[in-house]
Amino acid sequence: MAPIDQVQLNFNPATLGLLNAVLGLVMFGVALELKVDDFRNALKTPKGTRLGETDWWGKAPYWRHPSQQKMIQVDADAEMLGMNKPADLAILGDAKLFLAALALRLEARKGEIRSEARQKNIARYNETKRRDREDWDRALADRSAPMNPAHVASVCRDFFADDAIVVADGGNTTIWASFYHRVRVPNTLLSTFKFGMLGAGVAQALGAAVAFPERQVVCIIGDGAMGFHPQEIETAVRNKLKVIYLVLCDRAWGMVKINQSFTLRPIKTMLKKHLDADENIGTDLGEIEFDKLAVSMGAHGERVSDPKELKPALERCRASGRCAVIHVDVNPVKHMWAPGLIHFKDMHREPKGK
Numbered sequence: 001m002a003p004i005d006q007v008q009l010n011f012n013p014a015t016l017g018l019l020n021a022v023l024g025l026v027m028f029g030v031a032l033e034l035k036v037d038d039f040r041n042a043l044k045t046p047k048g049t050r051l052g053e054t055d056w057w058g059k060a061p062y063w064r065h066p067s068q069q070k071m072i073q074v075d076a077d078a079e080m081l082g083m084n085k086p087a088d089l090a091i092l093g094d095a096k097l098f099l100a101a102l103a104l105r106l107e108a109r110k111g112e113i114r115s116e117a118r119q120k121n122i123a124r125y126n127e128t129k130r131r132d133r134e135d136w137d138r139a140l141a142d143r144s145a146p147m148n149p150a151h152v153a154s155v156c157r158d159f160f161a162d163d164a165i166v167v168a169d170g171g172n173t174t175i176w177a178s179f180y181h182r183v184r185v186p187n188t189l190l191s192t193f194k195f196g197m198l199g200a201g202v203a204q205a206l207g208a209a210v211a212f213p214e215r216q217v218v219c220i221i222g223d224g225a226m227g228f229h230p231q232e233i234e235t236a237v238r239n240k241l242k243v244i245y246l247v248l249c250d251r252a253w254g255m256v257k258i259n260q261s262f263t264l265r266p267i268k269t270m271l272k273k274h275l276d277a278d279e280n281i282g283t284d285l286g287e288i289e290f291d292k293l294a295v296s297m298g299a300h301g302e303r304v305s306d307p308k309e310l311k312p313a314l315e316r317c318r319a320s321g322r323c324a325v326i327h328v329d330v331n332p333v334k335h336m337w338a339p340g341l342i343h344f345k346d347m348h349r350e351p352k353g354k
Helices: 013-022 036-044 053-058 095-108 116-141 150-159 172-180 200-211 232-238 254-264 266-272 290-296 307-320 332-336 341-347
Strands: 026-028 072-075 089-092 165-169 217-222 244-249 300-304 324-329
Touching (some): 116 150, 150 172, 150 244, 150 307, 165 200, 172 254, 200 232
Parallel strands (some): 026 072, 217 244
16 A cells, blocks of 8 residues: 555545444544544545644543543644543544545455444434524524524625635634534634634634635624724724624623523523623623724724624625624623533533542
């Protein structure tokens, strides 16, 4: 067999299904459950991903103890191998080339591999995904104002081109954006998934606009996160970077507030969905009119509250031909209850000691 750095891609749909049947867990810099679509995407994009904050660095409860779960880790950086979770097989190399070489080996052993059980699991996962998607999309029928945060990423998904670069920043805002944006072209989503800090999205969007001046760049960001670096709007204006920022304003540290509410008064939080104004501690923010702040720095500014106002505001931003900021008033209670929040909380639980 040729060395791994000389292997050429030679995949077909049957091979992809075969790989999914054979391997339950492999790492493209991270342990990743293999599915047919995962392989297709990985082969289009040579980069993998690494164990970070959204993977809880390979810890329980979403990852088993190393004694119960074998892991193959492939990374181009030797320092990453086994850093966050012990690897049973550590391979220093390019993930795309590794998968191509692996596919050739597995193709030769195709007749030895039984895939029925795994195909049933795939069907079950897809059905669960379909039901969850139906449930999440019910939020789009909510046309009240201030708007349900689900509308922002959904409207942007339809408004912007497939190759537009989307930057997500904030706590709950990033969760809402992740659930309602759909990536249609590889390498078009930027965020801080591996660290979880706030505020980086403002400048990430500027960097994307400099790197790809011919493409649209949109940043969906929370008001707390935008508060870290709002002066970069002036940077965008000065450098003629046509980034559009949508600032979801709930006037709170929303992710902190929902967790604090459950800690302080869990039953009341479950029943009323929020605590009274004097019961939370240090989680509320004052109002910043981000549209007017943008105008003061030479950008275009809009403010919307009703979901039907969002698309026309985006059209005016695009027509302005310069950096633009839309202050989006979202329902603060609905914003706290981001989709999949319980799973995010579970993922961040510390594992029990033995």
